[in-house]
Amino acid sequence: MRTVSKDTVTQSFLDYISEDSDERLKFVMEKLAHHLHDFVRETNLTHDEWRKGLELLFAAGEISTPERNEFVLFSDVLGLSSLVDMVNSSEDGTPSSVLGPFHVLGAPDVPVGGDLIKDNVGDKIVVGGRVLTTDGKPIKGAHLEIWQTADNGLYSGQDEQQEEYNFRARMTTDADGRYLFSTVRPAPYTVPDDGPVGELLRATGRHPWRPSHLHFIVTAEGQKTLVTEVFPSDDPYLDEDAVFGVREKLIMEYEKRESTDGLPDDLAIKGELDGTFYVVDFDFVLSAA
Ligand code: BEZ
Ligand code: FE
Numbered sequence: 001m002r003t004v005s006k007d008t009v010t011q012s013f014l015d016y017i018s019e020d021s022d023e024r025l026k027f028v029m030e031k032l033a034h035h036l037h038d039f040v041r042e043t044n045l046t047h048d049e050w051r052k053g054l055e056l057l058f059a060a061g062e063i064s065t066p067e068r069n070e071f072v073l074f075s076d077v078l079g080l081s082s083l084v085d086m087v088n089s090s091e092d093g094t095p096s097s098v099l100g101p102f103h104v105l106g107a108p109d110v111p112v113g114g115d116l117i118k119d120n121v122g123d124k125i126v127v128g129g130r131v132l133t134t135d136g137k138p139i140k141g142a143h144l145e146i147w148q149t150a151d152n153g154l155y156s157g158q159d160e161q162q163e164e165y166n167f168r169a170r171m172t173t174d175a176d177g178r179y180l181f182s183t184v185r186p187a188p189y190t191v192p193d194d195g196p197v198g199e200l201l202r203a204t205g206r207h208p209w210r211p212s213h214l215h216f217i218v219t220a221e222g223q224k225t226l227v228t229e230v231f232p233s234d235d236p237y238l239d240e241d242a243v244f245g246v247r248e249k250l251i252m253e254y255e256k257r258e259s260t261d262g263l264p265d266d267l268a269i270k271g272e273l274d275g276t277f278y279v280v281d282f283d284f285v286l287s288a289a
Contacts, residue, residue: 013033076100085098130178143172146214149186151185152187224288255278
């Protein structure tokens with residue numbers, strides 16, 4: 001099209017896409033062009049606003065490193081990462097939630113009942129449950145990758161005081177599909193806000209806090225991999241997670257206890273637990289692949 005107007009530019013763009021292109025790519029590009037062009041038409045976007053947006057993207061590139069991807073963070077605080085999770089989450093299994101940037105490979109294998117507290121301080125919690133199919137059958141040999149912050153709200157890797165794999169573990173479920181470990185209560189923390197994402201949050205009057213959570217990746221043969229996180233029901237940021245990761249089904253109760261009566265015998269620190277601690281019971285349901 002030689003003469004392009006604000007009303008015809010979208011079609012003009014679509015006409016440029018080759019008929020031989022991949023069907024899905026064509027579909028996604030068509031939707032993208034419609035929504036992006038409508039966004040400009042509906043907002044009457046000014047040159048200054050458009051330039052500011054591009055400056056934010058440029059700054060995101062400048063501050064990004066292999067360990068810190070500011071584009072992912074933009075996606076997180078805009079609700080995009082969570083939306084992609086939600087449209088791809090299976091209805092019948094445990095909902096998925098954001099992976100975040102703090103997962104690392106190579107965490108040590110910890111047996112069912114193992115301890116992650118070691119020398120760390122904080123409220124002690126005992127977390128356990130089962131990995132199940134959607135029919136309620138226990139899955140033996142499912143793998144759980146577990147990671148969380150220390151009591152100070154920092155992950156190992158962010159905090160020189162913590163050993164490399166502090167509060168990180170890989171666990172394999174037993175014959176009854178059980179997992180179990182002792183740890184400390186993780187703390188709420190802020191997403192990195194010293195870059196362009198922080199600038200956007202401040203400009204829109206938003207805070208960078210996430211409710212405390214335990215991260216899990218659960219895998220099992222024949223089942224869909226589940227990337228998720230679980231949140232305590234009393235966290236002050238539950239209704240205002242900066243990255244929109246909370247789902248009703250991912251909220252767990254921390255049950256206060258003073259006695260170890262009834263706790264499983266394979267809990268390694270059972271004999272050493274004294275004073276107040278908390279018990280968390282949470283099952284993961286994996287849908288079929
Ligand atoms: C996290 O939960 O680790 C996380 C998720 C999104 C952005 C920053 C951190
Ligand atoms: Fe996290």
